[in-house]
Amino acid sequence: MHIAEGFLPPVHAAAWGVASAPFVIHGVRALTREVRANPESTLLLGASGAFTFVLSALKIPSVTGSCSHPTGTGLGAILFRPPIMAVLGTITLLFQSLLLAHGGLTTLGANVFSLAIVGPWAGFAVYALLRRSGAPLMVSVFFGAFVADLSTYCVTSVQLALAFPDPGSGIAGALAKFGGIFAVTQIPLAVSEGLLTVLVMRLLLQSSKGELTRLGVLLQGGNKKEAAVR
């Protein structure tokens, strides 16, 4: 869910921009360090960003019968880590607003905060926690993607509730209203994205073990994790 151009009042738009800035700057510094240390990473990171862009363009079937697109934040965070995802997500959102008229420039800060910061960090935290507690890779991947998707929509609900408080019950009522609307579609979609991410990861384990090892998802020569999966 991208908040459309001009949807937020100017003060809110600016405030979310300010809130996102430290995370994006942190990501930019991490990315710059990585590229200066390994110049060939530019192409790998570019390919990762392009993959994130394309992933958000895929249509997934929803339980309600309609279609929606995955946020891609969970898979992105697991593969590339949240600081890098903050930058790649920001560039992706910028491209989406300019090339697809999806999202917006005045709402870029708000969209970056939900899709490129909270989603990846929440998803990655759950994924890392489950991995450390010994959960199988695919279970961790499912819950990582599920939480990333759902937390993105929860933050979007909060952003909309703060901007448009309910006339009767204020921000709490607006949060219930926007959250309730999203819950109908987004809980099934979060489950769908979790399942899709598991299927993608299974295929990647078969076809791209080298890349997954390089990205740190698998350990060097670490068939232990894969064995745990199967």
Added chain:
Amino acid sequence: MLPIDAAAHGSRWRRRHPCEKAALGFGLTVCAVSLPPWPGAVLVAAAAVAVLLGPAGVAPRQLWRAWRIPLGFCVTGAIPLLFAVGGPDGFVALAPDGPLHAVRLLLRTSAASLGVLLFAFTTPVSDVLPRLVRAGVPGPVVDVALVMYRIGFLLLDAVHRIRQAQAARLGLTTRAATWRSLAGLAATAFVRAFDRAQRLQIGLAGRGYDGTLRVLVPPATVSARFLAATAGLLAGIVALTFVLERSLL
């Protein structure tokens, strides 16, 4: 290539400096967001449509196809404003000023979208990215964005063709088959993206790649006359908004 970017490459204003078009497009967007929706957003929308269809030479059909996307999001996003929850009139009731708020929001968002579309329809992203370094964006970030932009189109094209092939092989006939095909599609996109990156790396290494992607930027100078006209238009919109607002009250 995506339709908006394809239109931007063939735009009448392609050779104009991106700063000029950014000042006009984003200036209109800022006006749409900051001014009172009535009559400010209406004036901004009228000005943006006039510039888009007139001097910028965008085809009306192309503009509508691009504009209807944000418009659809705005309409669905404005619907919750029509209702109030948990008030004295019941758990869910019609909000007293709901329609007014929804219309204001629609005016603001539709006008703001037109401002950004004005920039997007006249300025290819490939003209903007290399210039961002001069604006203070770190070079590595711009390089990553450039690679994303170029590989993104190739991947989108590949995904489209794979999707067609999957459909032709009855890969989308049942829900289970659709899920399998979709997972295969995403995984193939990942593999292709990394394959492209590796091949690009080998090609660039053969040309003495030192970590900086050097691209030719079409030369363009900022026109003071264009900027003055932009400032005049924006000032005129602001002034007219306040005059009309007072006379309408």
